[in-house]
């Protein structure tokens with residue numbers, strides 16, 4: 001009997017050789033990562049999702065001090081996604097390091113620590129805590145936070161981004177530094193360039209998009225904070241364009257990998273990010289709709305790589321065909 005077609009999926013060993021990806025020296029078994037703030041601190045999704053089949057998990061964003069976050073409602077459903085204004089609710093870096101740090105090594109996938117702050121000093125303190133947790137090989141710096149001195153978000157301009165990263169970079173000796181950009185800038189290519197100049201190892205593109213919703217019967221905003229961040233299918237084509245622009249504009253030439261995030265619900269969405277130049281993708285909103293969807297996306301990608309006649313997904317990174 002000849003080889004069976006992979007009608008029921010690609011065998012495990014083959015799947016990992018097709019899908020393994022390299023983010024600045026950190027090799028993931030596949031490119032599907034659980035996005036910050038959508039999958040708990042570490043392995044809370046393990047009851048419903050086999051984490052050994054996932055490329056990596058990003059922790060909830062950790063700040064210098066514990067934060068209760070915003071009042072409810074802080075997460076709501078919209079027609080094509082979700083709106084959230086969670087307000088970075090988290091236990092703070094001291095408790096995270098003490099209580100959860102020792103558990104990181106037991107999580108059956110790579111754990112990347114998300115760090116947030118409201119001042120340069122905040123980010124430096126949380127980065128230092130992550131650096132001390134040996135089982136964390138990389139941090140993802142969430143740049144969508146307002147700087148208390150000045151009020152502007154760190155992601156707004158290349159100058160602000162450079163200012164922050166020049167202080168955080170030296171704190172991380174062992175950990176890789178990934179930076180999660182925000183779409184809330186007029187110059188994402190310029191901000192990405194400043195991050196690369198400051199020595200970041202990978203770029204995550206991008207965070208949520210400012211948005212709001214109103215209950216027309218009560219005439220009140222549906223989120224307690226009025227506005228929040230939009231995620232899910234609605235944002236995918238916008239995030240895809242940002243990945244394409246940053247890949248073409250600065251990242252490809254500098255050899256800095258991109259992680260695409262925004263509305264990955266099906267393997268096709270992930271494949272689009274890969275073709276636009278991403279080496280990995282993250283999923284957030286999809287986990288709320290179906291916690292097992294990341295596994296299905298990985299399987300779909302493996303079948304796609306084979307159909308494309310490639311030995312590895314890496315051959316398809318940035319492989320979008322253009323007429324020019």
Ligand SMILES: Cc1cc2nc3c(=O)[nH]c(=O)nc-3n(C[C@H](O)[C@H](O)[C@H](O)COP(=O)(O)O)c2cc1C
Nearest residue numbers: 035036037061084142207231232262263283284285
């Ligand atoms: C409920 C919720 C909480 C989030 N919390 C964080 C967070 O703590 N840090 C962060 O960098 N991004 C956070 N995000 C943004 C996600 O990581 C992701 O960038 C965004 O949801 C877009 O991806 P998606 O369309 O796959 O959900 C959060 C998103 C949601 C929906």
